[in-house]
Amino acid sequence: MQREEQVGKNLQQTDWPPRWVTEGSAYFLQNAIINSGDFSKYANWRMIAVGDYIKREGITSEFVTDFMDLRHYSDNWDSFNGDWNYFLGARIVETLVAIKGPGSIIDFYKLMGQRMGFENSFKNVFGVSYQDAVPIIAKAIADNWVTKS
Secondary structure, three states: OOOOOOOOOOOOHHHOOOHHHHHHHHHHHHHHHHOOOOHHHHHHHHHHHHHHHHHHHOOOHHHHHHHHOHHHHHHOOOOOOOHHHHHHHHHHHHHHHHHHOOHHHHHHHHHHHOOOOHHHHHHHHHOOOHHHHHHHHHHHHHHHHHHHO
16 A cells, blocks of 8 residues: 555655655554554553563654654665664654644655655645654654653
8 A cells, every 4th residue: 555656656765755654654554453443452552562662772852853864765774773663653653644644644655656755745745844844753752752652
């Protein structure tokens, strides 16, 4: 579903979503679909799935900001433990869905598939530049991670 709008279109690297968007979308949607009728189960799964990892690794807004930096396209986010693409990626996607709704993620993929690029697609869907959104998202995630996991 995620790649349908992009496969076979000879896109540039910046037209593809960062690795954390792809993995985080899948990880977030898995929990959202399985536990769609019960928020407490959703929240519990969310905590269990990453709880020990959070305790081991901790998280700060600086870490999230660095993680979201698009300079990591050059190594496909391989400089981070791969688990972050799932756990932190899901939190970022969850934040974006909370802001604009679940359809926003599909719209985001569609625009990237039309060669709008990641940053232009982000601005078009979410109404703010990616660079302006990163520190706000990073702070919200880090604050929530510390208090609620």
